[in-house]
Amino acid sequence: MDSIRVKGNGSLKGEIPIAGAKNACLTLMPATLLSEEPLTLTNAPRLSDIATMTQLLQSLGAEVSGLQEGQVIAMSSHGPINPVADYDIVRKMRASNLVLGPLLAREGRAVVSLPGGCAIGARPMDLHIHGLEALGAEIDLRDGYLHAKARKGLKGAKIELRVASVGATENIVMAATLAKGTTILKNAAREPEIVDLVQCLRAMGAQIEGEGTGTITIQGVDRLHGATHRVVADRIELGTYMLAPAIAGGEVELLGGRRDLVGAFSDKLEEAGVEVTETAKGIKVSRKNGRVRSVNVRTEVFPGFPTDLQAQMMALMCTADGVAELEETIFENRFMHAPELMRMGAEIEVHGGTARVRGVKSLKGAPVMATDLRASVSLILAGLAAKGETLVSRVYHLDRGYEHVVGKLRGVGAEIERIKS
Numbered sequence: 001m002d003s004i005r006v007k008g009n010g011s012l013k014g015e016i017p018i019a020g021a022k023n024a025c026l027t028l029m030p031a032t033l034l035s036e037e038p039l040t041l042t043n044a045p046r047l048s049d050i051a052t053m054t055q056l057l058q059s060l061g062a063e064v065s066g067l068q069e070g071q072v073i074a075m076s077s078h079g080p081i082n083p084v085a086d087y088d089i090v091r092k093m094r095a096s097n098l099v100l101g102p103l104l105a106r107e108g109r110a111v112v113s114l115p116g117g118c119a120i121g122a123r124p125m126d127l128h129i130h131g132l133e134a135l136g137a138e139i140d141l142r143d144g145y146l147h148a149k150a151r152k153g154l155k156g157a158k159i160e161l162r163v164a165s166v167g168a169t170e171n172i173v174m175a176a177t178l179a180k181g182t183t184i185l186k187n188a189a190r191e192p193e194i195v196d197l198v199q200c201l202r203a204m205g206a207q208i209e210g211e212g213t214g215t216i217t218i219q220g221v222d223r224l225h226g227a228t229h230r231v232v233a234d235r236i237e238l239g240t241y242m243l244a245p246a247i248a249g250g251e252v253e254l255l256g257g258r259r260d261l262v263g264a265f266s267d268k269l270e271e272a273g274v275e276v277t278e279t280a281k282g283i284k285v286s287r288k289n290g291r292v293r294s295v296n297v298r299t300e301v302f303p304g305f306p307t308d309l310q311a312q313m314m315a316l317m318c319t320a321d322g323v324a325e326l327e328e329t330i331f332e333n334r335f336m337h338a339p340e341l342m343r344m345g346a347e348i349e350v351h352g353g354t355a356r357v358r359g360v361k362s363l364k365g366a367p368v369m370a371t372d373l374r375a376s377v378s379l380i381l382a383g384l385a386a387k388g389e390t391l392v393s394r395v396y397h398l399d400r401g402y403e404h405v406v407g408k409l410r411g412v413g414a415e416i417e418r419i420k421s
């Protein structure tokens with residue numbers, strides 16, 4: 001298992017290009033099952049999660065190929081579809097469950113393994129099941145698999161989500177595009193990845209409105225045609241790299257970044273004393289005058305502060321001047337980066353869903369272990385500001401969501417290298 005060695009090396013300067021969004025791509029790819037015509041995605045990120053989704057779709061019978069070193073994904077599912085998503089693939093990535101809605105809409109049946117728990121929480125699927133049953137599917141859980149069928153096809157329905165779940169919204173919207181009649185989805189998730197999915201489905205001929213608001217209305221159609229769609233920029237990668245100059249000092253421009261994708265997060269950075277400026281090429285972030293201020297953070301569904309940036313923000317608060325409270329309201333176990341940051345001298349107390357962080361003048365480099373995708377990158381950020389050398393092990397977590405992290409940070413002056421093992 002590879003490691004990444006990073007040495008605090010003073011302030012950063014330069015540009016970092018932002019890739020296409022992993023969490024948009026992971027819901028756009030299953031949409032190929034909704035049409036027999038080709039669906040092509042451009043600006044796709046090169047990540048191991050995308051390779052896993054490729055493997056899953058191919059196992060279902062879709063043709064998926066990565067062109068231009070993976071930046072273009074050409075898909076087509078005109079052949080017979082095998083509607084069984086195998087545990088071996090699904091257990092590696094929860095987002096595999098996003099084939100459930102498209103398979104039901106296309107084939108009228110699906111057998112999808114439950115993803116099983118993951119490091120950050122139990123991550124049940126009751127909201128996906130509730131929504132798809134409302135559309136007329138019969139779903140039962142047997143031997144760890146969801147067995148779903150819609151013998152008479154799917155019918156539009158009024159659905160209200162208990163929680164504005166991203167994945168449940170995506171599964172329900174995709175299934176409803178081919179249902180008979182109108183579906184009104186209330187308390188729908190509003191994340192930019194949902195907006196991106198709807199824009200792609202609309203290009204395929206779907207009739208949908210309200211994306212980005214809490215109510216999405218879908219008028220079912222008989223069939224969808226092919227399309228070519230550019231994946232939206234990755235707001236979590238963007239926020240992560242905005243924190244690099246914030247924690248290490250200096251000035252970095254994030255190419256392709258858009259402030260509307262990271263509104264609440266940018267507001268928090270500015271509250272902490274970091275400068276955030278929109279430019280013609282993206283977003284420029286700079287911190288030149290000493291330590292940032294401690295700020296309180298509460299994660300919420302979009303447009304609130306994203307849970308996927310909580311671990312990274314904690315790294316910054318470890319070096320801030322004061323005491324910060326970070327409240328995690330989306331997942332039940334998303335502070336596993338805290339003990340690792342404490343090995344670097346951070347002062348953190350975790351009580352249930354809240355972490356209290358007292359900033360220290362400087363962190364000290366140490367060997368630490370990545371536990372999940374976003375926790376692993378928070379350790380890299382901490383290493384950028386720490387005195388001495390930090391060695392982050394199990395970086396396969398990183399490869400799931402960050403392409404070329406070493407190259408991108410070296411490009412702005414960080415002393416960082418990947419150690420193959």
Ligand code: EPZ
Binds near residue numbers: 026123168
């Ligand atoms: C998506 O996961 C993202 N993944 C996650 O990013 C992100 O953290 C999460 O949304 C929240 O923004 C992808 O898009 C591939 P949810 P998802 O359904 O859809 C509960 C990353 O780091 N819930 O919005 O699985 C659930 O347990 C990943 O890139 C139910 O109770 O998240 C959680 O507490 C991590 N029942 C809350 O809702 C359900 O049926 C939000 O989950 C579904 C969810």
